[in-house]
Amino acid sequence: MADLSIDFAGIRSPNPFWLASAPPTNTGEQVMRAFDAGWGGAVWKTLGDPIMNVSSRFGAVDLGTYKMMGLNNIELISDRPLDVNLKEIYEVKKRYPKHALIASLMTETREDWRVLIKKAEDAGADGLELNFGCPHGMCERGMGSCVGQEPKLITEITSWAKEFAKTPVLIKLTPNTGDIVEVGLAAVAGGCDGLSLINTIKSIVGIDLDRMVALPRVGDASTNGGYCGPAVKPIALHLVAALARERGITVPISGIGGISNWRDAAEFIALGSTSVQVCTAVMHHGYRIVEDMIEGLNEFLDARGMKSVEQLRRAAIRSYREWGELDLGYKIVAQIDPKTCIGCQVCVTACNDGAHQCIFVGDEEKQRPPHAHTHGNAKPPQPFPVGLIAGERLPWIDEPECVGCNLCQLVCPVPGCITMKEVEGEAPHETWNDRTRDGRTKLPGGIHD
Amino acid sequence: MGELTSLLEGGRAEEALPDKKPLYSEAEARAEAERCLYCTDAPCIQACPTEIDIPTFIKKIASGNVRGSARTILEQNLLGYSCSRVCPVEELCAGSCVYVGWGREPIAIGRLQRFATETVLAEPTKSPGLRALYTPKPKIGKRVACIGGGPASLAFAGYLALEGVDAVVLEKRAIAGGLNATGIAPYKLHAAEAVREVEWVLDLGIELRRNVSVGEGGVRGAQLLTEYDAVFVGVGLGEDSRLGVPGEDGPGVIGAVDWIERMKLDPKTDKPRGRVVVVGGGNTAIDVARECAQLGAQDVVMVYRRTRDAMSGYAHELAAARKEGVRLLEQAVPVEVIRRQGALVAVRLARTEGGRPVPGTEWELACDQIIVAIGQSKLRAIAGELPGVELDAKGCVVADAATGQTGNPRVFAGGDCVNGGKEVVNAVADGRNAARHLIAQWKGSSNG
Structure with missing residues (x-):
């Protein structure tokens, strides 16, 4: 059996499989069930100022009889009270000390960031992930991908966070940008300890042709969402590889985007990811999929004679050329x-x-x-x-x-x-x-x- | 409900036999349609006597273009609805599906075809029937008469009606549709459903004259040739062939086609009871045996004079019959019907060799009913009505394979009376091909 444990910028995890900040990490009850199922880490649903959500929130692209090849959402950050989330983070961390628990954060002013970071760390988070990626709703308020598209803002807010934080700071990047390397370097320039990518891709998932309203429909209107799921994996792989090949990117990468099984995970790791984050596949099939991910990756590493998942990391980078x-x-x-x-x-x-x-x-x-x-x-x-x-x-x-x-x-x-x-x-x-x-x-x- | 459908009385025996392959829901149809590989030069098209572009109509179901799907089917086969239900797809399209060779379940082409045609043509909120998709062209001043109201004639008349031809169908029965209405196993297609399709076709502007026979004592062929530009012969086959053994005449012994027609149409006919012997090895024999078994007969034995390899009935039908409890007695032939005080009590059978009875091998099989399914006679008289129309040695009407044209250039023929008894889809192909030929001929002469 290969060693699947990882050290991500000082955050230790029993395996590289983390749940991405999303509905599967909305509550403590869920995250504990996920850890019981075998997930090595979880990035909590983004904490921030109170928001309200709409109904409906998701739309999907099916391919033939395969459901949800791509998923689109217009849900915002956590709609639960901050103190409830913090209390649950504390409880989870206390019960699962060896698992990686990362707080995703999103707020506006320097002071807001200071307060939020302190609260998350006081609750026991092993690390922080700054959500500079959300391409719907929050970006209209000057947050999320609105930040992630502006290198100067990335550097500035990252440096605030580094000033306040005691735990590692990960920056979650948006793919909705012209040059991923430019924004990745901006985050590194701000002193970040790791990068997570990709967040969702700005999208319109489809149109209800009877009503002439885009999907997901909220009454008689709709808006753009963020696209994820198996369909986005190739885009995510490319963006991860682009950063992994860049000499200036000196921090570990958490790969995200359409990862549904061990094979997908192995591909992200081979292109330079240290951990991988999963959302859509869990929303589709539940936490239970991690059992096959762990076993499959183990079998693969054993078959290749690799002693640890670290040996797989970057294995496909050298052959990736112009x-x-x-x-x-x-x-x-x-x-x-x-x-x-x-x-x-x-x-x-x-x-x-x-x-x-x-x-x-x-x-x-x-x-x-x-x-x-x-x-x-x-x-x-x-x-x-x-x-x-x-x-x-x-x-x-x-x-x-x-x-x-x-x-x-x-x-x-x-x-x-x-x-x-x-x-x-x-x-x-x-x-x-x-x-x-x-x-x-x-x-x-x-x-x- | 149309006028023709209202002629069907309730309480017919066939109503007790439910549909074995019910209409797909939209979700079922789409899921099945998604399995189709969309083959190039698809084997299923080649296997279809009407060459329906099957992968195209299936892809249209998958995309949600169900009206387009029905159009793709009907442009090649105007009776695509009944064919979807009565075609032996295991032997034709589905049997040739590339999935079969791969050891996987072939696409359920018949059920998808039914979904497309029934969904569109039976759409209750819109103009039902073929009018939902088609508007006949303006009249071109040509008139045709069809002798017989079965699938061949209906296809011929229907395609011509779409081209603006006045078509009249002469049907000797009170009900039209031919074997689709009178002879299809009910678990495939009920009479009411067959007649509904007839109404869809007639609705294109075709005149149906019921209870009209052609020949002596009826409308004469010469008269038709005078009144119409062309005549189509789609008379099908005649009476059931007889065993020709002592004791055959009398209650309890009936021809298969006759029995099926009564079971399907006549509410006064009793369900089969007791022990039934079905004589024959074709698909009609298997149909009757299955119907008797499903209708509650105590015991059903098929008696066939050769071995099962020589049976013309389809293997998949025989397998289904055996699951339903039908027994097969091979290499046996009836030599006498045994009666007691006139009532049927048994059939005396003999072992056969090379299909012939071997003397001294006889034994008796007790039974309450004998249904004879050893073929049908030919309606030879029709040839005499129409100068130039000839019969072959078997009594089949001689017609050009591609155009249906007979020895009389204004007389066309198709279906069972030409091929001796094949599938509904073959009859539709014949009628359609004759119609296409005639239209091309008329257009050619008017252009040139």
Whole structure:
């Protein structure tokens, strides 16, 4: 069993799985149940001045029969009295001393921050997360993402917090900004001890076409919300990686955004996260999902011979390059397994209309499109393969024309049926940056080469 | 309720048999529709005799465009509603679904097709029926007559009515719809539902003349050829074939098609009781056996003269029948019906070899009813009514496979009277193809 425990800027946690500041961390009763289920830490639902919430608050994007691929919310920070929240934080921390309990905070003036930080720390919080990310409601009042979009404000408020705080200060960043590195560096400049990202993405989740009101609907009107859930994971991964690669980012990162299982978590950790925070998946399936996350990550680390989760951290950073550093000589082509192909030919249409017109059906030669790079007809493989299931509906790849784009593999409904095979390319190992350095900026393989 | 539907009396035996595949709710339909892979050049389309663009209509259900879905179905198959319920999808579209080869449940195409067509056509708040989607084109001054009011004629008349042709359907029965109304297993489609679809088609502006037969003592073919620009023959098949054994005449022995029609339409017909012997190995035989079992017969035995591999009845239907308690007696044939004081008491069976009885192997099987499902006669007389129309050696009307045109260029034919007895969907394809051909011909001649 690998060691899953982490030390995040001095905040110790039995595992890297934290609940993000959101409805699942609204009350002490919930957080205690979550810790019992196995969560290593929790960021309390944001504390601040009293607010009022609306009904309804959530909207979702479903994909086919999969529910809540993306979730949008217009809920604000905690609507419970501050002293109740603080009392519950105290109780939880007393009963769960080894778990990480972080207070998310949001307020306005320097004095407000001083008071709020003191109260949170007096209640026993292990650390503070300043919510500079909320992109709905609070930002209209000059807080949340309104701060997170202004590097100067980030630095200033962070430095106030550092002045007042005894515990580590994490800054929760908004993705609703042009350059995540700029805002991340601003937080580091303010002296923060860690970064959490991403907060939700400003969004309109859909429209009720019968009423002509956006969702979620509040009476006869709606407003923009914050988008999260599995759909935002790729955006979050990129922003986390962008900060992890930046030399000036010297603090640990808590990765957030669509994490639903151990595999998602491993990806965030491999791109530089020290802890990960989860919300939507718990709102969907409950605290119980952490059992598989812990077990799955353990199994994965064991299988890779890694002794601790720390060894996984940043493992995929080195291979993350600029496009200009990619090997232009590398070539793969698609291969369709005649044993498992079911003959749906979804790949045929996808390739023909959405890619490079190099998948065909039938045992006769096929005329290539006029823009093809290869001369002559596409020739079916010999001997012509017949699918075990697909029979004569088994498609074949015109390998000389296949650019190895992966689309067929991505659309194929049968896991493992289409694979991408490495082939010996005629082109040497060479990157675009190599070419520009050499003054050869002409198209590789193109007509000017 | 339409005029035709009101002709159906209550208390029909078929009403006791519930729908085995009820209408999907919208949630069920969408969930099932989402499973469709949207295959390229989909095998299900190729397997459909009317070539409905199945993946397209399913994707429209998934997107919530149910009217568009119904349109996609009906443009290829105007009787897409009844076909969704009576088609042997296991043998056709669903049987060819790529999921089958993968070892997964195929898409429930029939149920999705029913959802789309029934949801749109039976929509209670809007103009019901095909008028919910279609407005026939202005009249083009052409008239056609259809002999027989079954699926082939209705498809022919319906597609032509949409093109502005005046169509008249001559039906010898009091009720129209052909086998859809009189012969479909009730757990698939009840008569009232079949007749409702007939009304939807007629509502396109088709005139139905009920209780009108064509031939001697009725309307003559020559008269039709004089009055109409084209005639469509969709008369189906004739009487049930008989066993031709001693004792057959008398109470307790009845032809299958006759029995099904009474069970579906005649409230005075009693439910089957006691021990029923069904003779035959086709789908009609299996239907009757299942219906008897479901209606509470004490014992149902199918008697077939060859082995089950040779049965023309579908394997999935036989499997369902056996689950319902139907027994199958293979390689046996009735040689005599045994009566006591006129009443049926048993059937004498003989073992067969190569389908022929072997003398000396006879035994008696006690029974209270014998239903004979060994085929139907051909309505040969229709050929004599229409000059140029010919019959093949089996008595089927000879018609061009693509156009339905007979030896008389103004006479078209389709459905069971041409193919000897196939599915409803084959009859619809025939009627539709003939209509398309005729319209193309008329448009071509007016243009050129």
